[in-house]
Amino acid sequence: xxxxxxxxxLRFFDSAARQLSFSLAAKELCVTHSAVSQQIRQLEQWFxxxxxxxxxxxxxxTAAGLDLQRAAEDxxxxxxxxxxxxxxxxxxxxxAVGAPASFLSNWLIPRLERFEAAHPDIRIxxxxxxxxxxxxxxxVDALILAGRDWPREWAVTPLLAEATGPVCAPAWAARxxxxxxxxxxxxxxxxxxxxxxxxxxxxxxxxxxPRHPGREFxxxxxxxxxxxxxxxxxxxxxVLVEAxxxxxxxxxxxxxxxxxxxxxxxxxxxxxxxxxALARLRDWLLADAAAV
Numbered sequence: 242x243x244x245x246x247x248x249x250x251l252r253f254f255d256s257a258a259r260q261l262s263f264s265l266a267a268k269e270l271c272v273t274h275s276a277v278s279q280q281i282r283q284l285e286q287w288f289x290x291x292x293x294x295x296x297x298x299x300x301x302x303t304a305a306g307l308d309l310q311r312a313a314e315d316x317x318x319x320x321x322x323x324x325x326x327x328x329x330x331x332x333x334x335x336x337a338v339g340a341p342a343s344f345l346s347n348w349l350i351p352r353l354e355r356f357e358a359a360h361p362d363i364r365i366x367x368x369x370x371x372x373x374x375x376x377x378x379x380x381v382d383a384l385i386l387a388g389r390d391w392p393r394e395w396a397v398t399p400l401l402a403e404a405t406g407p408v409c410a411p412a413w414a415a416r417x418x419x420x421x422x423x424x425x426x427x428x429x430x431x432x433x434x435x436x437x438x439x440x441x442x443x444x445x446x447x448x449x450x451p452r453h454p455g456r457e458f459x460x461x462x463x464x465x466x467x468x469x470x471x472x473x474x475x476x477x478x479x480v481l482v483e484a485x486x487x488x489x490x491x492x493x494x495x496x497x498x499x500x501x502x503x504x505x506x507x508x509x510x511x512x513x514x515x516x517x518a519l520a521r522l523r524d525w526l527l528a529d530a531a532a533v
Contacts, residue, residue, distance in 0.1 A: 246287040253280035258310040334363050334518035339370030340385040343461035347481040363518045384507045400530040401504040404479045405441050406497035410471045414492040420445040427473030428455040429464045437476045444498045
């Protein structure tokens with residue numbers, strides 16, 4: 242049996258010794274001033290010597306109190322580190338991952354259950370985000386974005402080449418047998434990618450001069466709904482419409498062409514590499530993307 246005073250009394254002493262105030266210790270521990278005084282008094286009785294000098298302006302540690310403070314501080318620091326390590330080892334790691342809403346709903350969320358089944362000790366918290374500041378300020382652990390130019394302080398892992406193409410309601414498909422046929426249809430755009438049609442037209446050799454007014458939408462999902470409803474022809478990345486194509490709600494009669502951009506997993510560079518949970522997510526995403 243260990244010959245130690247009350248550990249609760251030592252905890253009260255540690256707080257009072259750090260702050261040289263029974264009142265501040267009471268506030269930190271969420272107890273009354275008298276409760277702190279009582280615990281310190283019990284501790285002094287156990288040691289049979291004073292640990293504090295009571296003064297009008299507060300308290301000061303005695304020589305015995307200073308000696309006990311050093312021992313208590315070392316012991317509590319070690320216990321805190323061990324408890325924290327044990328808690329983290331038995332709780333799921335949580336990763337905050339941001340991506341545009343269209344990528345989340347059309348690609349990542351349908352795959353999330355498989356990842357969590359393979360890695361039950363990692364919990365993914367998804368966030369609709371495309372703002373680099375969220376990663377730079379560590380409000381997310383990773384961003385999945387489409388692009389080609391990245392900040393130097395980021396570690397970037399390309400996941401999926403971005404191939405884009407016109408998509409439309411199946412009833413429209415017969416009208417689009419060659420790229421120039423899109424000029425006879427209302428073109429649907431998203432405000433987040435205003436250059437998408439122009440980029441596609443340049444790659445297929447079409448001068449973009451539509452004969453009908455187009456429509457612009459705030460979100461890719463809204464644009465795809467409009468295309469499925471027959472309001473015109475949309476332009477979208479293949480990976481974000483694969484489910485709609487499979488269900489037959491949309492058709493891609495002209496196929497898709499590669500662009501220079503790619504959907505990439507972006508994290509902050511670390512001298513000792515990615516944290517284990519983040520590295521496992523990256524490896525799983527690479528493997529799943531390769532199977533697409």
